[in-house]
Amino acid sequence: MSVATIQSRREWLLSDRPASRLQARLGRAYVAWRRFSANRLALVGMLIIIGLLVVAALADVLAPYSPTFGDLKNARLLAPSAAHWFGTDDLGRDIYSRIVYGARWTLYVVILVAIIAAPIGLLVGAVAGYAGGWTDTILMRITDIFLAFPKLVLALAFVAALGPGIENAVLAIAITSWPPYARIARAETLTVRNSDYIKAVQLMGASPFRIVLRHIMPMCISSLIIRVTLDMAGIILTAAGLGFLGLGAQPPLPEWGAMIASGRRFILDQWWVAAAPGAAILIVSLGFNLLGDGLRDALDPRSGDQ
Amino acid sequence: MSGDTLLDVDDLRVTFPTRTGLVQAVRGVSFSLGRERLGIVGESGSGKSQTGRAIMGLTPPQAQVSAKKLAFDGMDLLSMSPRQRRALRGNRIAMILQDPKYSLDPVMSIGRQIAETLRTHEKVSKAEARERALAMLQAVQIRDPARVFDLYPHEVSGGMGQRAMIAMMLITGPELMIADEPTSALDVTVQLDVLNILDKLVAERGMGLIFISHDLRLVSSFCDRVVVMYAGKVVEQIKASELRDARHPYTRGLLNCMPRIGFERHPLPVLERKPEWSA
Amino acid sequence: MTAAIAIDGLEVIFDRFRALKGVSLEVKEGESYGLVGESGSGKSTLLRAITGLAPVAAGAITVNGKRLGKTRDKAFYRDVQMVFQDPYGSLHPRQTVDRLLQEPLAIHGIADGEKRIERALDEVGLGTGFRFRYAHQLSGGQRQRVAIARALILEPSILLLDEPTSALDASVQAEVLNLLEEVRRRRKLTFLMVSHDLAIITHMCERLMVMQNGEAVETLTASQLIGHRVSADYTRNLLRASEGFVRTA
Numbered sequence: 001m002s003v004a005t006i007q008s009r010r011e012w013l014l015s016d017r018p019a020s021r022l023q024a025r026l027g028r029a030y031v032a033w034r035r036f037s038a039n040r041l042a043l044v045g046m047l048i049i050i051g052l053l054v055v056a057a058l059a060d061v062l063a064p065y066s067p068t069f070g071d072l073k074n075a076r077l078l079a080p081s082a083a084h085w086f087g088t089d090d091l092g093r094d095i096y097s098r099i100v101y102g103a104r105w106t107l108y109v110v111i112l113v114a115i116i117a118a119p120i121g122l123l124v125g126a127v128a129g130y131a132g133g134w135t136d137t138i139l140m141r142i143t144d145i146f147l148a149f150p151k152l153v154l155a156l157a158f159v160a161a162l163g164p165g166i167e168n169a170v171l172a173i174a175i176t177s178w179p180p181y182a183r184i185a186r187a188e189t190l191t192v193r194n195s196d197y198i199k200a201v202q203l204m205g206a207s208p209f210r211i212v213l214r215h216i217m218p219m220c221i222s223s224l225i226i227r228v229t230l231d232m233a234g235i236i237l238t239a240a241g242l243g244f245l246g247l248g249a250q251p252p253l254p255e256w257g258a259m260i261a262s263g264r265r266f267i268l269d270q271w272w273v274a275a276a277p278g279a280a281i282l283i284v285s286l287g288f289n290l291l292g293d294g295l296r297d298a299l300d301p302r303s304g305d306q
Numbered sequence: 307m308s309g310d311t312l313l314d315v316d317d318l319r320v321t322f323p324t325r326t327g328l329v330q331a332v333r334g335v336s337f338s339l340g341r342e343r344l345g346i347v348g349e350s351g352s353g354k355s356q357t358g359r360a361i362m363g364l365t366p367p368q369a370q371v372s373a374k375k376l377a378f379d380g381m382d383l384l385s386m387s388p389r390q391r392r393a394l395r396g397n398r399i400a401m402i403l404q405d406p407k408y409s410l411d412p413v414m415s416i417g418r419q420i421a422e423t424l425r426t427h428e429k430v431s432k433a434e435a436r437e438r439a440l441a442m443l444q445a446v447q448i449r450d451p452a453r454v455f456d457l458y459p460h461e462v463s464g465g466m467g468q469r470a471m472i473a474m475m476l477i478t479g480p481e482l483m484i485a486d487e488p489t490s491a492l493d494v495t496v497q498l499d500v501l502n503i504l505d506k507l508v509a510e511r512g513m514g515l516i517f518i519s520h521d522l523r524l525v526s527s528f529c530d531r532v533v534v535m536y537a538g539k540v541v542e543q544i545k546a547s548e549l550r551d552a553r554h555p556y557t558r559g560l561l562n563c564m565p566r567i568g569f570e571r572h573p574l575p576v577l578e579r580k581p582e583w584s585a
Numbered sequence: 586m587t588a589a590i591a592i593d594g595l596e597v598i599f600d601r602f603r604a605l606k607g608v609s610l611e612v613k614e615g616e617s618y619g620l621v622g623e624s625g626s627g628k629s630t631l632l633r634a635i636t637g638l639a640p641v642a643a644g645a646i647t648v649n650g651k652r653l654g655k656t657r658d659k660a661f662y663r664d665v666q667m668v669f670q671d672p673y674g675s676l677h678p679r680q681t682v683d684r685l686l687q688e689p690l691a692i693h694g695i696a697d698g699e700k701r702i703e704r705a706l707d708e709v710g711l712g713t714g715f716r717f718r719y720a721h722q723l724s725g726g727q728r729q730r731v732a733i734a735r736a737l738i739l740e741p742s743i744l745l746l747d748e749p750t751s752a753l754d755a756s757v758q759a760e761v762l763n764l765l766e767e768v769r770r771r772r773k774l775t776f777l778m779v780s781h782d783l784a785i786i787t788h789m790c791e792r793l794m795v796m797q798n799g800e801a802v803e804t805l806t807a808s809q810l811i812g813h814r815v816s817a818d819y820t821r822n823l824l825r826a827s828e829g830f831v832r833t834a
Contacts, residue, residue, distance in 0.1 A: 205662035493623035527829035563759035565788035577756035
């Protein structure tokens with residue numbers, strides 16, 4: 001593409017007088033992207049997350065060995081080498097392959113938690129904030145009850161009740177992580193519910209349902225996205241924690257937390273068994289945190305008017 | 307008007323860096339001020355407030371201020387150290403802002419704020435500071451100064467707050483006062499009371515006053531001279547009494563476009579903005 | 586002529602503060618009626634009480650012959666629309682002009698949206714070039730024009746105007762006032778307009794009510810006010826204040 005066409009495309013995106021719905025929307029996205037990409041660390045974070053996605057998608061191609069079947073006879077607890085980049089574990093499985101497949105489980109947990117917890121929090125918070133009165137009191141006290149327990153302890157209780165397994169771990173984490181989102185959504189709702197633009201919609205005869213869904217929730221979404229992204233690291237760690245305690249993913253599933261748990265026994269002599277999944281968790285958590293920080297700059301509703 | 311010049315502004319420029327490049331808020335403003343009342347009038351974005359702030363030294367740190375000359379009583383304001391500037395500010399140059407709610411300290415009683423202002427600029431005893439603060443409150447026509455002295459800003463009305471603000475600004479006996487929309491947040495009837503007080507004090511003490519406002523009619527009835535600004539530039543300087551004979555189409559348009567009681571014009575004349583005005 | 590709006594003994598109480606203390610007025614169909622007063626006079630509260638945004642404690646509001654109850658139905662909002670004071674606060678910051686104008690049509694299930702939006706934008710002098718802009722891409726005057734277009738798109742017969750120009754520059758104010766007069770003439774609208782500025786009210790309205798502390802001070806015609814034929818001292822004070830500063834020395 002020549003410089004001139006890039007230039008004219010940029011002008012099209014930044015135009016003060018967009019000619020179509022699409023152009024208006026793309027222009028807005030482009031401005032947010034420019035703000036995001038001005039932050040180097042945020043780009044690093046995004047690269048890490050893209051890397052995670054690619055690894056998860058191409059796990060079959062990238063992993064040289066099976067993640068679940070090892071060579072018990074010849075390959076137990078081998079140190080990192082050219083054949084086994086990250087070494088092997090006590091069942092002779094290639095740790096590199098297990099980490100590559102583990103990326104899938106990590107993504108599975110993170111995405112499922114996000115799609116369960118964030119909408120619940122958004123709905124509860126927005127409804128409580130807009131309705132006020134008794135609805136608000138009841139919904140917020142329920143939220144407080146959930147917030148009063150440490151996350152991991154509550155998740156443990158749920159898993160204990162539902163039975164161990166990665167699906168139940170996801171459910172338990174989702175149940176414990178929506179209350180902060182409800183709090184955020186409620187706070188945002190309280191700041192916009194008395195604004196003239198919401199009154200203007202009320203004066204058109206819009207139903208409360210429509211106002212919350214179409215006019216209030218969009219104002220809450222960006223702070224929620226930021227918060228969820230920043231929480232991703234915590235979710236991964238909670239999932240890993242449950243895995244470590246044996247209540248999350250069950251063997252032989254290559255989940256990173258469970259891998260650390262099984263490596264614990266050899267941590268002094270065969271450090272790589274626990275260190276490799278630990279490093280993976282660290283890097284991905286860092287990636288989500290950096291991404292969240294960048295999104296905060298790009299999506300902050302208070303700077304959204306510039 | 308005496309011949310001595312209190313403030314001399316020549317080619318004042320204020321530039322803000324933004325994402326899309328430099329924005330010039332003030333583009334070469336020149337005027338001089340004696341011990342008189344000068345009005346600066348303009349619409350939003352005309353640079354009138356930034357002009358006042360630049361003189362006061364309150365321009366945001368990311369912005370650049372330059373001028374061929376910006377002198378107060380013969381002293382160059384731009385080459386001064388921040389400390390010297392601070393000493394001047396509040397002592398010899400004072401400023402009143404639009405809304406007293408935001409310019410008074412909410413957790414200190416009104417009387418103490420006035421007394422503290424005095425004590426930061428003059429070495430006086432606490433008792434004397436109190437005495438003078440009470441006298442000042444009396445001077446801005448607050449009926450019960452001893453009671454108001456102990457009130458907090460949120461406990462008084464907007465008009466009372468603005469009077470307290472004027473008292474605080476005048477207690478050090480400044481020679482130049484910059485009032486940026488001092489009455490825009492007040493009700494019309496209160497507005498006139500506050501202006502009356504300001505007018506008397508300025509006349510009694512022989513101060514120079516810069517009155518910044520969007521309201522051309524108010525400014526022209528209050529000031530001796532009017533500077534009309536448009537897009538960061540001065541388009542016209544004129545004696546307030548001769549405003550009816552203003553030559554610049556922008557000034558004339560501004561005067562014309564406001565509805566007036568007893569002058570029926572339907573539709574109202576509107577202002578045709580010409581690009582050459584801002585060139 | 587029937588009354589478009591009839592208000593009788595209206596009381597509004599917020600917590601324990603009486604914002605309106607038994608106010609009555611009658612706005613004829615096609616008339617432009619002004620409410621003048623300073624802050625705390627209850628003039629905006631009266632508009633909000635009509636729209637259902639302020640709690641009515643006592644009194645009756647009748648619009649186009651229909652007595653209003655506690656809630657307003659959709660049909661009411663097709664008859665009565667409002668333009669707010671602050672054009673920076675009354676447009677949703679995340680919606681384009683197109684979305685803003687579409688919303689009332691979607692709520693009321695009106696089909697010929699495309700045409701109506703284009704017509705509304707033309708009517709307020711913006712044209713379709715503004716259709717896909719966000720609020721932050723518009724000036725104050727343009728925003729107020731969009732707000733007027735939004736109020737007109739449901740084709741109401743009554744427009745409530747809450748200080749529609751007090752946040753605008755004088756030159757823009759003139760343009761918006763002219764626009765309001767023009768749409769009123771063309772659509773034969775009834776106006777109920779609130780302002781603190783006597784000059785604007787006399788320019789725009791045939792009759793007006795002066796308010797203070799939640800009560801009516803007096804009711805005048807515009808020509809009575811222009812001729813200074815007023816009876817209350819408060820009105821006289823307001824008149825004097827609107828003439829600018831007079832040096833007393």
